[in-house]
Amino acid sequence: MNFSSRLLEDAVAEFSKLPGVGQKTALRLVLHLLNQQSEDVEKFSQAITRLRNEIKYCKVCHNISDLHICEICSAVKRDKSIICVVEDTRDVMAIENTNQYTGMYHVLGGLISPIDGVGPSDLNIESLVDRVKSGETGEIILALSATMEGDTTIFYLYKKLKEFNLPITTIARGIAFGGELEYVDEITLGRSIATRIPYENSLVK
Amino acid sequence: MNFSSRLLEDAVAEFSKLPGVGQKTALRLVLHLLNQQSEDVEKFSQAITRLRNEIKYCKVCHNISDLHICEICSAVKRDKSIICVVEDTRDVMAIENTNQYTGMYHVLGGLISPIDGVGPSDLNIESLVDRVKSGETGEIILALSATMEGDTTIFYLYKKLKEFNLPITTIARGIAFGGELEYVDEITLGRSIATRIPYENSLVK
Incomplete structure (x- = not known):
């Protein structure tokens, strides 16, 4: 693409690095940000930098957390x-x-x-x-x-x-709820027969 | 969605504001950035802030430009x-x-x-x-x-x-090159007959 501005090209290049984002999508996102208020764009880029620099991982379960021990690990009821x-x-x-x-x-x-x-x-x-x-x-x-x-x-x-x-x-692996048998792939269907369970067991609350 | 961290939630909320980006996509993009080096994330967010704050628009044609008069407007050959x-x-x-x-x-x-x-x-x-x-x-x-x-x-x-x-x-409006007649909508096809041009004129270099 022929960019009319190096700043534009840089921003598009950065966005293109994201998974599933091509150059055309990147350009659309960048032009959208360009039309926003300066403070909103500042908020956007700060949210990313803060996330990267201040994020913690729970010392017990390694889940993303704001604290050293996450809410799930410190919950009494679990x-x-x-x-x-x-x-x-x-x-x-x-x-x-x-x-x-x-x-x-x-x-x-x-x-x-x-x-x-x-x-x-x-x-x-x-x-x-x-x-x-x-x-x-x-x-x-x-x-x-x-x-x-x-x-x-x-x-x-x-x-x-x-x-x-x-x-x-x-x-458990098997056919999904709402799934029609004829569209299920052979491996899943075959395994779901091999690992069948008593009907009463499938009625868990 | 139940976010385990407010920082994560904020970043996902900012990404969700982009056109065509839902919460699930936003989360995927944010987690991708979280896995990158801190400097790369810094570069990403700086490219956006710089673009928004330093971008200029050509005074003649209003195209995005790094200069006050863009390259196209200042080109001698055009x-x-x-x-x-x-x-x-x-x-x-x-x-x-x-x-x-x-x-x-x-x-x-x-x-x-x-x-x-x-x-x-x-x-x-x-x-x-x-x-x-x-x-x-x-x-x-x-x-x-x-x-x-x-x-x-x-x-x-x-x-x-x-x-x-x-x-x-x-x-010119009409059927696209490579387009098959039977799939063209009626308005386009009708107008392309009404605005037909002499065959010789369609052979421009």
């Missing part, structure tokens, strides 16, 4: 005996939104992915083992994505954690 | 006798990319749109009339979108400019 292991803070938010879970979390900060150069030592696995070692835990739920990376990570964690003789569970 | 009137800087970039036009531009900064509260006085129309009055101009091309707002603006400009007895043209 069940401290279950740890739900997730990839990142988005998964915590998604599970919290279901209102179905009242235990603790542990945020890995990613998944094992040799192709991206992410090994077990890059994730918050050591601290998970330490938490389990401390003896408070009664069950570990592995709530990771049903992808190659997710499965690799689940297998690695299982091997690391099985020595503690705790129930290690993974979230 | 044809000063033709002014192409466009909505915003994106249109200038699009036309420049065609390499088919060597005249001047005039950026209106929007289109007349009563529903959005944009009237003729909010656009750079007075300065266009002044440019034409100065006598250097031999033709005015109205290159505006083929929408209700575009047509309203074209009609307004035509009435304002016709007293100068100059050729006032609009860019």
Whole structure:
């Protein structure tokens, strides 16, 4: 693109680095900001800088937090005996939104992915083992994505954690609610038959 | 959404204000920035603030520029006798990319749109009339979108400019190159028959 201004070009280049944002979208976003009040743009850029520089991670579960111990870890009412292991803070938010879970979390900060150069030592696995070692835990739920990376990570964690003789569970995989059978892929459908459960068990409150 | 941090919530709220960016996309972008180096995030937010505070608009054509007179207006080689009137800087970039036009531009900064509260006085129309009055101009091309707002603006400009007895043209409307007749809407197809041109004229270099 032929930019009429270097400042414009720089801003578009920065926006283009964001995931899923191409040059045309970046230009549209930048021109939108250019039409806003100067104070609003200042607020926008300050929110980003402050986030990056002042954000803390919970010392227990590694979730994003404003405090050293996050609200979930310091809550009195939650069940401290279950740890739900997730990839990142988005998964915590998604599970919290279901209102179905009242235990603790542990945020890995990613998944094992040799192709991206992410090994077990890059994730918050050591601290998970330490938490389990401390003896408070009664069950570990592995709530990771049903992808190659997710499965690799689940297998690695299982091997690391099985020595503690705790129930290690993974979230159920199968056809989604509202999903029509004929559109479900073969692997999911096949596995959902193999891992079928008694009808009464599917009626949980 | 339940955010685990106010800083995170603020940043997501700011990103959600951008056009076409919902809360989920905003969260994805913010978490991406959070994973970047602090200096890179600083660069990102500075590029935006600098753009907003230091940007200039060309005094002649109102295009975005780093100088008081933009490169196109100060170019010696360009044809000063033709002014192409466009909505915003994106249109200038699009036309420049065609390499088919060597005249001047005039950026209106929007289109007349009563529903959005944009009237003729909010656009750079007075300065266009002044440019034409100065006598250097031999033709005015109205290159505006083929929408209700575009047509309203074209009609307004035509009435304002016709007293100068100059050729006032609009860019051709019709079926796009590569377009198949059966998929073209009726208005476009009907108008493209009514405004047909001699075959030889369609063979411009």
